[in-house]
Amino acid sequence: MKHPENEQWMSFLYGELAPSARREADRHLRECPECRQRVEQWRATMGLLDADHATLALPARRERTWFAVPAVRWALAASVVLFAGFAAGRVTGVSREEVARQIAAARAEIATDLRQRHEDDLKAMAAATVAATTEQNRQFLAEFGRQFNAARSEERRDWIAALDALNRQHSDDLAEVKSGLNALARKTGAGFQQAESQLNLLASYLPAGTDAGGALDSSLSKEKP
């Protein structure tokens, strides 16, 4: 007797067999004690696994603050520390230079991190754009070929114009990505403009008016001497 493969039994046990294959497997089970025993054993284990179905109670939902977004959490932590630094500075007389130095160090770190993220984003965007426009071109050209053959000569002029437009669009898209990357390269070392807008973007994820959001804002504004 030819026994179904173990893989086949998995599809059977999880209800993924087509009706005809399922009937065949059922028939085999009735006739084959060897397979029946194996399948029963798997079924028993599956039954035991079900004990965990009802019991996995998940933690009560926390307020969604997006503090878990790594950059947010950490920009926030940095800004809270900085804010505390300012407060402490006023009270204990820690030198303004020392606080400024700490701020500069922390911000440089944040900026590096954010620049890296931004650069990754742009690279991904470049890849996606190339992929998308290639696919778009492929589809367009296929359609173009079909219709071009069917078209009258005056219509063919329009088709050629359309093809031109598509090619222009394609190179525009690529140029845009490229200029994005170039701009990023230029900005490297040109201050915190980029980081600052990123920080503001990150801050916008925070619920408006929370203390945390406030601390972030104050750390940004107070840095300027």
Place this chain on the structure above:
Amino acid sequence: MTWSFAITDEQAMWRVQNADDHAAFAQLVERWEQPIQRLCARMTGDLHRAEDLAQEAFSRVFSRRRDYQPAAKFSTWLWRIAINLCHDEIRLRRRRPEHPLEPETEDGGEGGAVQFPGSGLSPAEVVEKLEQAEIVRRALLQLPESYREVVVLRHYEGLKFHEIADVLGIPEGTVKSRMFEALDRLGGILKRLGAAPGHPH
């Protein structure tokens, strides 16, 4: 912004990708938070950490929104991101043995609570069920990750074998062979842990 009609995951993701649409993103989180949290809990054995991991998975979805291929199923991409985070977490824990892979016991913390909604079970029956569930979770954690993820996705989250193959980037046949291998191993582990042998529901 709210919509009067339901949009598909893929449509929502498209809006996130192309318009940074936060409302669409919130909708995706709403739909998928619980399944992703369950996955992370079962993979790591830590209910509380699972919550963080799920949030991190969604923050990755947002920060990598440009990588999403519109032709692909959103959930496949999301499961993959979450699974990778679980692997990272497990690797990290191996290096820091003070946080061993251990299922959480019901210690009365906010997330440890165990519920049988509307079960009408007696306290003794509840205790027995709890023990069974605890044993099952421990057994799962003893499986190699490559088997555990298949069991979690197929048995608990109800993905089809071919969908799991897409998530993990392996052939469907391999998914199925990991599944029966996992069931065989689990049978042995559960026996050793003292789960009653063979009480199919």
